[in-house]
Amino acid sequence: MTTEPRDTAGGDAARRPGPLARLWGVLWSPSVRWSLGTLLIVGATGGVLFWGGFNWAMEATNNEQFCVSCHEMRDNVYAEYRGTVHDSNRSGVRATCPDCHVPKDWTHKVVRKIEASKELYHHILGSIQTTEDFEEQRLRLAGNVWRSMKANDSRECRNCHNFQSMDVALQSERARPLHLAAPENGQTCIDCHKGIAHHLPAGTPAATRALEQAAR
Amino acid sequence: MKSHLKLIAAAAGMALVSAAVLPAGAFTADLQSLRGAVEIPATDQAPSIDIFKYQEGGSWSRNFRQQPPLIPHKVEKYQVDRNVNQCVSCHDWSNAKRMRAPQISETHYLDRDGNRLDSIAGTRWFCTQCHVPQTDAKPLVENEFAPAPTLR
Numbered sequence: 443m444t445t446e447p448r449d450t451a452g453g454d455a456a457r458r459p460g461p462l463a464r465l466w467g468v469l470w471s472p473s474v475r476w477s478l479g480t481l482l483i484v485g486a487t488g489g490v491l492f493w494g495g496f497n498w499a500m501e502a503t504n505n506e507q508f509c510v511s512c513h514e515m516r517d518n519v520y521a522e523y524r525g526t527v528h529d530s531n532r533s534g535v536r537a538t539c540p541d542c543h544v545p546k547d548w549t550h551k552v553v554r555k556i557e558a559s560k561e562l563y564h565h566i567l568g569s570i571q572t573t574e575d576f577e578e579q580r581l582r583l584a585g586n587v588w589r590s591m592k593a594n595d596s597r598e599c600r601n602c603h604n605f606q607s608m609d610v611a612l613q614s615e616r617a618r619p620l621h622l623a624a625p626e627n628g629q630t631c632i633d634c635h636k637g638i639a640h641h642l643p644a645g646t647p648a649a650t651r652a653l654e655q656a657a658r
Numbered sequence: 659m660k661s662h663l664k665l666i667a668a669a670a671g672m673a674l675v676s677a678a679v680l681p682a683g684a685f686t687a688d689l690q691s692l693r694g695a696v697e698i699p700a701t702d703q704a705p706s707i708d709i710f711k712y713q714e715g716g717s718w719s720r721n722f723r724q725q726p727p728l729i730p731h732k733v734e735k736y737q738v739d740r741n742v743n744q745c746v747s748c749h750d751w752s753n754a755k756r757m758r759a760p761q762i763s764e765t766h767y768l769d770r771d772g773n774r775l776d777s778i779a780g781t782r783w784f785c786t787q788c789h790v791p792q793t794d795a796k797p798l799v800e801n802e803f804a805p806a807p808t809l810r
Binding site: 526527614615616619620637638641642643644646647 | 714715731735737739740741742744746747757758
């Protein structure tokens with residue numbers, strides 16, 4: 443069996459090309475049946491529909507309603523987020539799930555969306571059924587977010603908050619010196635502001651120390 | 659047995675007399691509930707939201723020596739539960755200097771058997787059981803309290 447000469451198979455393929463080769467041939471020979479105008483119109487319309495659909499799907503999966511349509515989010519992290527300053531405050535401006543957890547610029551956004559397929563996979567598997575399941579994974583999951591935020595200099599925070607626009611004179615006397623020193627110390631938002639929208643997991647101090655050690 | 663019966667008879671007699679002679683509520687007339695003349699089932703009026711305005715900055719002195727020091731900042735955003743204590747992230751001895759925060763008393767690192775611990779004792783974990791944010795709360799009852807003078 444294994445000693446069958448290879449050039450026999452090669453000879454067959456030379457006489458009758460395989461399906462991929464035939465598709466390649468069709469794609470790259472000029473159309474005889476369709477006019478160039480038809481091809482252009484169909485192509486352009488199809489392109490617009492595809493691009494519109496892509497962006498629609500991107501937006502449809504990038505809002506609070508979509509995030510809390512899964513019980514893992516609705517019953518745990520979303521329940522904790524309710525009432526925090528990013529949910530309800532005196533001016534009524536809100537930062538919802540994707541504002542902090544999905545990058546705004548296109549490249550990073552698409553990368554994050556592709557990474558989210560892992561979350562879909564575990565939703566289908568049912569990896570987190572109960573709050574106890576979630577608590578068990580919580581330190582690891584929170585650590586993922588802290589690590590990525592530290593690595594990208596808290597990029598999503600800075601969509602709204604940035605050091606240049608902060609009037610430290612309006613800050614409390616406790617916050618002022620820390621914010622003034624933070625850029626010089628190479629600190630980023632998440633270094634201090636963990637657990638502002640969700641509860642902190644047990645073991646946070648040790649995880650924080652490990653994170654700071656790794657950054658050094 | 660006989661003396662018991664006498665006692666009971668005497669008590670019943672006194673009760674009858676007092677019920678007949680004294681108007682109802684004579685004993686309670688001087689008592690005034692702190693929540694005012696609101697019937698118990700009725701919903702009391704909510705206090706003004708201003709009482710929750712904390713006095714930020716500047717530590718107030720204690721009213722008596724053993725008083726747990728007051729907190730000169732807001733605390734409602736800080737998580738203190740069985741998983742995490744965020745007060746400690748500034749006030750623990752290992753962070754206090756860096757965060758320019760008052761350091762937790764050494765007594766808070768002793769467990770109930772007097773053993774010295776590395777981290778704050780479980781019996782001291784829930785800070786706001788004793789320490790509260792300072793607010794300009796008026797005394798509910800007029801009083802002339804003064805701390806015991808200690809320096810002689």
